Amino acid sequence: xxxxxxxxxxxxxxxxxxxxxxxxxxxxxxxxxxxxxxxxxxxxxxxxxxxxxxxxxxxxxxxxxx
Amino acid sequence: xxxxxxxxxxxxxxxxxxxxxxxxxxxxxxxxxxxxxxxxxxxxxxxxxxxxxxxxxxxxxxxxxxxxxxxxxxxxxxxxxxxxxxxxxxxxxxxxxxxxxxxxxxxxxxxxxxxxxxxxxxxxxxxxxxxxxxxxxxxxxxxxxxxxxxxxxxxxxxxxxxxxxxxxxxxxxxxxxxxxxxxxxxxxxxxxxxxxxxxxxxxxxxxxxxxxxxxxxxxxxxxxxxxxxxxxxxxxxxxxxxxxxxxxxxxxxxxxxxxxxxxxxxxxxxxxxxxxxxxxxxxxxxxxxxxxxxxxxxxxxxxxxxxxxxxxxxxxxxxxxxxxxxxxxxxxxxxxxxxxxxxxxxxxxxxxxxxxxxxxxxxxxxxxxxxxxxxxxxxxxxxxxxxxxxxxxxxxxxxxxxxxxxxxxxxxxxxxxxxxxxxxxxxxxxxxxxxxxxxxxxxxxxxxxxxxxxxxxxxxxxxxxxxxxxxxxxxxxxxxxxxxxxxxxxxxxxxxxxxxxxxxxxxxxxxxxxxxxxxxxxxxxxxxxxxxxxxxxxxxxxxxxxxxxxxxxxxxxxxxxxxxxxxxxxxxxxxxxxxxxxxxxxxxxxxxxxxxxxxxxxxxxxxxxxxxxxxxxxxxxxxxxxxxxxxxxxxxxxxxxxxxxxxxxxxxxxxxxxxxxxxxxxxxxxxxxxxxxxxxxxxxxxxxxxxxxxxxxxxxxxxxxxxxxxxxxxxxxxxxxxxxx
Numbered sequence: 001x002x003x004x005x006x007x008x009x010x011x012x013x014x015x016x017x018x019x020x021x022x023x024x025x026x027x028x029x030x031x032x033x034x035x036x037x038x039x040x041x042x043x044x045x046x047x048x049x050x051x052x053x054x055x056x057x058x059x060x061x062x063x064x065x066x
Numbered sequence: 067x068x069x070x071x072x073x074x075x076x077x078x079x080x081x082x083x084x085x086x087x088x089x090x091x092x093x094x095x096x097x098x099x100x101x102x103x104x105x106x107x108x109x110x111x112x113x114x115x116x117x118x119x120x121x122x123x124x125x126x127x128x129x130x131x132x133x134x135x136x137x138x139x140x141x142x143x144x145x146x147x148x149x150x151x152x153x154x155x156x157x158x159x160x161x162x163x164x165x166x167x168x169x170x171x172x173x174x175x176x177x178x179x180x181x182x183x184x185x186x187x188x189x190x191x192x193x194x195x196x197x198x199x200x201x202x203x204x205x206x207x208x209x210x211x212x213x214x215x216x217x218x219x220x221x222x223x224x225x226x227x228x229x230x231x232x233x234x235x236x237x238x239x240x241x242x243x244x245x246x247x248x249x250x251x252x253x254x255x256x257x258x259x260x261x262x263x264x265x266x267x268x269x270x271x272x273x274x275x276x277x278x279x280x281x282x283x284x285x286x287x288x289x290x291x292x293x294x295x296x297x298x299x300x301x302x303x304x305x306x307x308x309x310x311x312x313x314x315x316x317x318x319x320x321x322x323x324x325x326x327x328x329x330x331x332x333x334x335x336x337x338x339x340x341x342x343x344x345x346x347x348x349x350x351x352x353x354x355x356x357x358x359x360x361x362x363x364x365x366x367x368x369x370x371x372x373x374x375x376x377x378x379x380x381x382x383x384x385x386x387x388x389x390x391x392x393x394x395x396x397x398x399x400x401x402x403x404x405x406x407x408x409x410x411x412x413x414x415x416x417x418x419x420x421x422x423x424x425x426x427x428x429x430x431x432x433x434x435x436x437x438x439x440x441x442x443x444x445x446x447x448x449x450x451x452x453x454x455x456x457x458x459x460x461x462x463x464x465x466x467x468x469x470x471x472x473x474x475x476x477x478x479x480x481x482x483x484x485x486x487x488x489x490x491x492x493x494x495x496x497x498x499x500x501x502x503x504x505x506x507x508x509x510x511x512x513x514x515x516x517x518x519x520x521x522x523x524x525x526x527x528x529x530x531x532x533x534x535x536x537x538x539x540x541x542x543x544x545x546x547x548x549x550x551x552x553x554x555x556x557x558x559x560x561x562x563x564x565x566x567x568x569x570x571x572x573x574x575x576x577x578x579x580x581x582x583x584x585x586x587x588x589x590x591x592x593x594x595x596x597x598x599x600x601x602x603x604x605x606x607x608x609x610x611x612x613x614x615x616x617x618x619x620x621x622x623x624x625x626x627x628x629x630x631x632x633x634x635x636x637x638x639x640x641x642x643x644x645x646x647x648x649x650x651x652x653x654x655x656x657x658x659x660x661x662x663x664x665x666x667x668x669x670x671x672x673x674x675x676x677x678x679x680x681x682x683x684x685x686x687x688x689x690x691x692x693x694x695x696x697x698x699x700x701x702x703x704x705x706x707x708x709x710x711x712x713x714x715x716x717x718x719x720x721x722x723x724x725x726x727x728x729x730x731x732x733x734x735x736x737x738x739x740x741x742x743x744x745x746x747x748x749x750x751x752x753x754x755x756x757x758x759x760x761x762x763x764x765x766x767x768x769x770x771x772x773x774x775x776x777x778x779x780x781x782x783x784x785x786x787x788x789x790x791x
Binding site: 006007008026027028029030031032040058059060061062063 | 350635
């Protein structure tokens, strides 16, 4: 089973949390906005929020630098 | 305080001065951000004149970069080259420049016809000169002509006097000249804060990418610090005019020197911002401790850190130059704003650094930076993962007047050429210029400063080096075109763009050349996948260049816009635009000038200047589709080595995105097929962007667009008629 992260397919695992996605994708940037199926997941919930099967996840990196 | 082994003698320098001309002028208070006159100096004829700023000029060109471009246009013609006497250095602050309440309001914008590209170039810079110039009574300064001997221009904004004098004894290198000007024109230590100097060093005389240094006196460090207008060779132009320094003295700075329309409103907006910055910066980019160097590890993590001339996007040794190293080397706990009131404090400095090489070996100095671009260029792109090399080379680039980006990217190109046998020790004068060779690289910098050997060749810049290597050493022109990271003659700044089509456009479609200051779209495009279609990318390549042009019209720094963001920015509809800060800028402009613009008018102000600058390019024979072409390495893998480094990603794209099955195909076949698709995509992107910007498919603004923007005066129409006949 897969989920979609920023439009790309990614393997889903039971019990998967938001933090797991960040670790797998090596998303180390601090200024992130994360939505799961359109619902905003606040930073305090990243370690606990469970990703459902077939979820659409957007991990929006805000622009800085440049 | 810097410690020099060979102290200078200011009294002796003053004795050698020969006054060429002077002008006293009546000082007038500013009106709502404008001085309403500009200063014109011709150093061939030793004339100093004042020009009025009309309401029409403000309505069409707004200020800052807009004024610069308008004045430069009027001073030059279709045949003007960078070294023509009529070419100018033009410096302006902008209407919002110099306010002390809101962060990042001390920028100067410098323009001129570029030695590097042949076209108009704009470059922004911190330091105190722009605001002091305006508070001395001038919205902009034009310097035209070529002096007979080395000169200094002194603008005394306290006394209302301008002098030009021959200055044979002062040093040319900026770290010394900036301090000498403080010692010469300040009555005491306290008054050194009132002195701001523009200068370029000796290497600017022997290269096409000389930078300008703008100083500000750091009272705590007791050092004249330097910020750089780096891009486009304006330092080269400066020294070509035989100018050692332009000095402005202004000691009467007040909270409302701009005489704004509504100071209380500015304070209200600023108080909220300062609180936000204080609360959020440590959690976000940590600008107050490491400045823009926080980007090194980030770019490495996202495969975007240019490594070995942009072949790769990361390196195992990158941790040797990431922000934890700079946090240790930068002096912490001392205010580091490059203009009053900037609580972002990101102008970091390595202090009490003992130089190891070159003419100042053994001197103890403060070194401004390194910023991200410098650390990335010298560290990863040249493959020299040594922070001490980076600091040493940063110091010498600054004081010699060399753009760290063009030198770093140029050296990376040279190193790849060396490793490919295109150049060898016989050509380089016995130097091994492979990636990672720090000692040899720094020696090339010193040679450039002396105008010697292969160091001087590097100073030609990549475009001219490509031609030389083909003509003199039999290099493969197509290969050099692919790996030479320049566009319009300007070297790329330090981001790998292969996986972001929008960012390829961010570089290729920028007016002045391959600088990222118009649009930095890699995250939106490559990581977030927020702008998947050509139309989406075109919209981003319209909006962001226009918005970011606006900073240059106003004398603002871009960093406070989005290097710290409101805690709830992510919950807004368009977080990439940072809507709250965008509205701050609209409100600030209105509070300063008494106008009543909205966000739409803000973009329109930029569009006028942006399109005018595109027409300026056309006037000089640039500015069409062929000039927006990019080297292929910006779009994809040039070599099999590069393809194999991302083989899985490329194979997947060929199959899923382009519908071409790579199974069983050779690396050469796959690489060439990828090239076909990516080059085709870039052309489609150009079509979409031109259309969105109101340009034809050759990249020329349409008559309708120019008319709509109120730019259809006789000079502009004369240029456009040549393209539409």
